[in-house]
Amino acid sequence: MEKPQYNTDIVKSFVHSSVLWGLVTVLVGLVVSVQLTNPELNFPPYFTYGRLRPLHTNAGFFGWVVGFIFATFYYIVQRLCKVRLWSDKLATFQLWFFNATIVATAITLLLGYTTSKEYHEMEWPIDLMIIILWVTFAVNIVMTIIKRKEEQMYISLWYMLAAIVGVAILFLVNSAAVPVSLFKSYSAFAGTNDANVQWWFGHNAVAMLLTAPPLAMFYYFLPKSTGVPIYSHKISIISFWSMIFMYLWTGAHHLLWTPVPDWIQTLAMAFSVMLIAPSWGSVINGYMSMKGQWHQMRENYLVKFLILGITFYGLQTLQGPMQAIRSFSAFIHYTDWVPAHIHMGTMGWVSMIGFASIYYLVPRIYGKELYSIPLANVHFWLALTGQLVWSISLWIAGVLQAGMWTAMNPDGSLTYTFMETMVEMYPYWWARTAGGALFFFGILVFIYNLFKTVRNGEKTAPLTAIAQGRA
């Protein structure tokens, strides 16, 4: 069969955009963490915690993560389907429109235009831009899959399709709003219904942006990096479908102990616990794929990122269901435990897989060896240490906070004032900033290594060696 000429230019461009927005995300994250310990560093009206925090989360989700989703999906889909991308022009339009959308989001958030819905703060004109962007992406991926020359669809393609369909449905429903001016709209839903829809969106954005796409990448890049196939394609298919059937019911676990109907909360709690099975199906499949290959954890920097990534996914999907249980939620909800949980997911799971994917892609799409494997290892340890310091310090802070909030005197009055609990948080918040700084230095090392690879990397080594991270 004649080898297709794949479009790698679009992959390069999305890698550049993603890495740029990743840098912005972590930098702004570092700034907002310092603003919590040093409130005098808030500069109203534009550079306050309230405006920069949504910039941090949206740049992270929609710039960094969606950026490398676009890059990796366009790389993977062409190879798994053994055809060139359906439309190069559409992909180029998507690249520019993607960056324009992120810039518009950043500007409007700093100007204070917000719907106040977490992870969906953008006002309705930007919602429209995102819908155009996603439809463009979906059409290109789906059409490429339709005209594929491979009969069977590898598991990564299933996860890609789920992400595309899932995000479209979630975003459309949660965007339903009545515009009253160019930059102000009101949700189409009211009261508890609005909260329920918002967290159905919020939690499933985690499923469809932060779980399905990284799993697509993990299932593709792990066997490519080790040189051996995944342990079981059948287990991956069953894990996929059970995740799809279970995930969409879990959003209301964000609303335990609220006026949302009790049965919805119980349903969300039950499905959250059941979700451990498909999540660990993928984790075990990943670990079993390393059978006889564990030595590569020492020798292959790509495998380090990928296996640590799936390990954090495993930990995340045990901790998440635990938090979804009413009694535990009553203790830790609204404390610093929760950001520690989500950052284990974003820094530990999603970003580790993103780093591995980009490290895999850059030498291949530029036809050059990675500039420095020792630097990639330094990046790995900075990212791992940074993430652990970040999350562990805030888990301790969250338990301390919860204990102080619920402590009572014999007469039934609260033992501590809210301000006293805040003062106790300071050492942990500084530790969080230190963890974020380590992660940020890791990103600088990552960018330097990629830059030197593109500029000075040697054109040698067969592609398979480059791909397997040993060149």
Next chain:
Amino acid sequence: MDLASILYLGVTFGLFAIFAWIVIRTYSRKNRDKNEIAKYRMLDDD
């Protein structure tokens, strides 16, 4: 039990039936080996 509850239960059982069908189909004697072909073919997609 009102009509809404019956419908809700029906949808739940319907989804479960679809999932059970996927599991049976994936592990059926006919498809068991065929379902593993993709993991070998993807290694050679460059």
